[in-house]
Structures are given as C-alpha cells and as structure tokens.
Amino acid sequence: MPEHLTSSPRVILITGASRxxxxxxxxxxxxxGHRVYGTSRDPAxxxxxxxxxxxxxxxEDDSARRxxxxxxxxxxxxxxxxxxAGVSLGGAVEEATPEEARQLFETNFFGVLRMTxxxxxxxxxARRGQIINISSLAGLVGVxxxxLYAASKHALEGYSASLRYELRRFGIAVSLVEAGNYRTDIRFTFPAQRIPDYDGIREQATxxxxxxxxxxxPPDPVARLIARIVESRHPRLRYVAAEGLESGVPLMRRFLPDALQEWILRRRYRA
Ligand SMILES: NC(=O)c1ccc[n+]([C@@H]2O[C@H](COP(=O)([O-])OP(=O)(O)OC[C@H]3O[C@@H](n4cnc5c(N)ncnc54)[C@H](OP(=O)(O)O)[C@@H]3O)[C@@H](O)[C@H]2O)c1
Structure with a gap:
C-alpha cells in the first residue's frame, strides 16, 4: 500500500473527468495510489x-454498459x-419546454440512475461498494x-437518500456531495424560448x-472531500463542499423559517 494511503487502493470510476x-x-x-478511470464524451x-x-x-444505456x-x-x-457528470440550465422555469427539461434530467438524474x-x-x-453522487446546494433549496437545475439535483438527493437504505444490506454505501460554487467550466445554457416578461431580471440573476x-x-477542496469520502471507513450520506457564506446554506435550510430563507435568496439573486 502506498505510504500516504490510509485505506487499501480502490478501483474508482468517475464520470465526467475531462475537466x-x-x-x-x-x-x-x-x-x-488508487486505480482511477475517468470518462469523457470525447476522450481524445x-x-x-x-x-x-x-x-x-x-x-445512453449502451455507452454506460460498455x-x-x-x-x-x-x-x-x-x-x-x-x-x-452534469450540466446546467438557466432561465425562468416557465421558459423551458418539457423536452429541454427532459434533456437536463437525462444527464443530471437519469445519467446517475443509468450508471448506478x-x-x-x-x-x-461482491457485497461491497460505494456510490458518490455529486449534488449541489441547489439540491437543498430552490434557486x-x-x-430546473435545482429540480434535477433535488431528484438526485431523494434518489440517493432512498438508495442508501436499500443498499446498506449489501455493504454498499451511498453518499452525496452538496457543492457550492467553484470555478469550473460549467456554463449556463438557456431555453430557446425567451418570455419578455422575464427580461432584465433573468439577466440580473444569471x-x-x-x-x-x-x-x-478552484475545485481542489471538492476533490479533497471526494478523496476523504472514498477513504472513509463509514461514509455518511451527506457532505457539504462550500466556501464562505455558502457553507451556511444547510444550516439555513434546517433552522430558518421558509419566509426568511426566501428573503435571503431573493436578495442574493435580486429576484
Ligand atoms: N462548478 C460548480 O460550481 C458546481 C456546483 C455544484 C455542483 N456542481 C456539479 O458538479 C458536477 C461537475 O460539474 P463541473 O462544475 O465540474 O462542470 P464542468 O467543468 O462543465 O465538467 C462537467 C463534466 O461532465 C461531463 N459531461 C457532461 N455531459 C455529459 C454526458 N452527457 N455524459 C458524460 N459526461 C458528461 C463533461 O465531460 P465531456 O464534456 O468531456 O463529456 C465534464 O467532464 C456536475 O454534476 C455539477 O452539477 C458544480
């Protein structure tokens, strides 16, 4: 075992490891010292x-299986x-067609279901294993x-928490990483349709x-947290990766009345 490793080397598959x-x-x-496989739609x-x-x-089912x-x-x-692996979709909820919402869920939710x-x-x-799902603070509160991005991560939260009960008997742990904002290449795409009533405020929030x-x-603290979960003997269900004020979101969610949470988020996003 490499000296710096406190657990035995694992075989790990990470979806969306191109950036x-x-x-x-x-x-x-x-x-x-772990044996790591990452993925990309275009590895070359x-x-x-x-x-x-x-x-x-x-x-794609076949791609996941292969x-x-x-x-x-x-x-x-x-x-x-x-x-x-995940993508984002901005804009007013009303502006997205069901097909655009389905495309987002196809990656952020059904992609996780398919791989799992x-x-x-x-x-x-093997009666052992570990699933780590990368969620978001937007999986805890409306944004x-x-x-629709928040909806896809809320779905992931409910799925992961339920799955954890079912897999416990097989020695398989399920964990969530609820991440705040970090500097990556994630970009907000928008629905094709723009409803003029949302003009201005949509751009401000975006x-x-x-x-x-x-x-x-930079995303290094998230990487370190993932490594800690991989090497943990008893991984928990939830972990938060966030900096500064954002790290208070889970506490806000748990202890503040809804009206106060809404006031804070309205001010934050000028909505
Ligand atoms: N950055 C943040 O502030 C933040 C905050 C909270 C949560 N998150 C979550 O963190 C995860 C990673 O996001 P990131 O910020 O690192 O974004 P990123 O820099 O855009 O990386 C996204 C990764 O997902 C892969 N991907 C996208 N669509 C895919 C598909 N259909 N099939 C397979 N792979 C696909 C991309 O790989 P290819 O394009 O090479 O296929 C890429 O490696 C996402 O689930 C995101 O929701 C990010």
Whole structure:
C-alpha cells in the first residue's frame, strides 16, 4: 500500500473527468495510489494525469454498459463509482419546454440512475461498494432562474437518500456531495424560448450565477472531500463542499423559517 494511503487502493470510476470537479478528483485519487478511470464524451481531446479516460455519454444505456464492462475487464473489479457528470440550465422555469427539461434530467438524474444500475450487480455480488453522487446546494433549496437545475439535483438527493437504505444490506454505501460554487467550466445554457416578461431580471440573476462560478475557488477542496469520502471507513450520506457564506446554506435550510430563507435568496439573486 502506498505510504500516504490510509485505506487499501480502490478501483474508482468517475464520470465526467475531462475537466472541473471530475478531473481534479481523478488526478488527486490517482496521486493517492488508487486505480482511477475517468470518462469523457470525447476522450481524445481531453488530458488525463495519472488515470485512464474512457468514452462515456451518460445519456445512453449502451455507452454506460460498455464503460462499466471496460473497467471490469481491465481492473477485475469496481469499488467506487463517482457520479459527477452534469450540466446546467438557466432561465425562468416557465421558459423551458418539457423536452429541454427532459434533456437536463437525462444527464443530471437519469445519467446517475443509468450508471448506478450498471455497477450495482457487480457490487451486490461482491457485497461491497460505494456510490458518490455529486449534488449541489441547489439540491437543498430552490434557486431563482436555475430552477430546473435545482429540480434535477433535488431528484438526485431523494434518489440517493432512498438508495442508501436499500443498499446498506449489501455493504454498499451511498453518499452525496452538496457543492457550492467553484470555478469550473460549467456554463449556463438557456431555453430557446425567451418570455419578455422575464427580461432584465433573468439577466440580473444569471449574472450573479455566472460571477459566483467565474470568481469561485478552484475545485481542489471538492476533490479533497471526494478523496476523504472514498477513504472513509463509514461514509455518511451527506457532505457539504462550500466556501464562505455558502457553507451556511444547510444550516439555513434546517433552522430558518421558509419566509426568511426566501428573503435571503431573493436578495442574493435580486429576484
Ligand atoms: N462548478 C460548480 O460550481 C458546481 C456546483 C455544484 C455542483 N456542481 C456539479 O458538479 C458536477 C461537475 O460539474 P463541473 O462544475 O465540474 O462542470 P464542468 O467543468 O462543465 O465538467 C462537467 C463534466 O461532465 C461531463 N459531461 C457532461 N455531459 C455529459 C454526458 N452527457 N455524459 C458524460 N459526461 C458528461 C463533461 O465531460 P465531456 O464534456 O468531456 O463529456 C465534464 O467532464 C456536475 O454534476 C455539477 O452539477 C458544480
């Protein structure tokens, strides 16, 4: 076992490791002596430092199945799946068509479901395993002009908390990372339709979201937290990765009355 590693080396699959949280976590876990597989829809155009990049589009069943098969064929087992791949969608909730909302959920929610279902038969047979789902503070509270993204992460929260009960008997732990804003390449796309009644306020709120990500901390603390969860003996359900005032969001959610939470978020996003 490498000296700096407190747990035995794991075989880890991280979805969406071409950049952002996924790349930072894959790099760090590889440095710590784990055998790491990351993924990209276009591995040839991405850099992978110390880990293997496999092709994967989490929106496609075959792609998910092939990716997991490759890891199992090469490494002989899979200890930890980190469901990190995700996209964002801004704008007023009313502006998105059901199809645009479905596309977002196809990556942020069904992508997680698809990958988790692909790894579970092997993990259940081994009677051990770990799933880490990258959620968001937007999985805990509603966020103006980021409503469907928040909905996709709320879905992930309910799914993960329920799954954790069901997998406990098989020795498989499920954890959530509720991340605040960090500087990555995540970008807000918008629905094709713009409803003029939201003009101005939509742009104001979006400017706050954009600035939060652009001026955010680099993603290293998220990578370190993921490494801590991977190496934990008894991983919890929830972990928060956030800096400054944002780290108070879970406490706000738990202890403040709804009206006060709304007032704080309205002021924050000028909504
Ligand atoms: N940055 C933040 O402030 C923040 C805050 C809270 C939560 N998060 C969450 O953190 C996760 C990572 O986001 P990030 O900020 O690191 O974003 P990012 O820099 O844009 O990276 C997103 C990753 O997801 C992959 N991806 C996107 N669509 C995919 C698909 N259909 N199939 C497979 N992979 C796909 C991308 O890989 P390819 O394009 O190479 O396929 C890329 O590696 C997401 O779940 C996001 O919701 C981010």
């Amino acid at each position: 952002g949280f996924g790349a930072a976590a894959a790099r760090l876990l590889a440095q710590r 155009s991405a850099q992978a430092e110390g880990f293997t990049l496999l092709p994967l589009d989490v929106r 990716c997991v098969e490759t890891v199992l064929n090469q490494a002989g087992r899979l200890d930890t799946l980190v469901n990190n 279902s692909a790894v579970l038969p092997t993990m259940r047979a 103006p002009y980021l409503g 400017a706050v979201h954009d600035t939060d990500v652009r001026d955010g901390h």
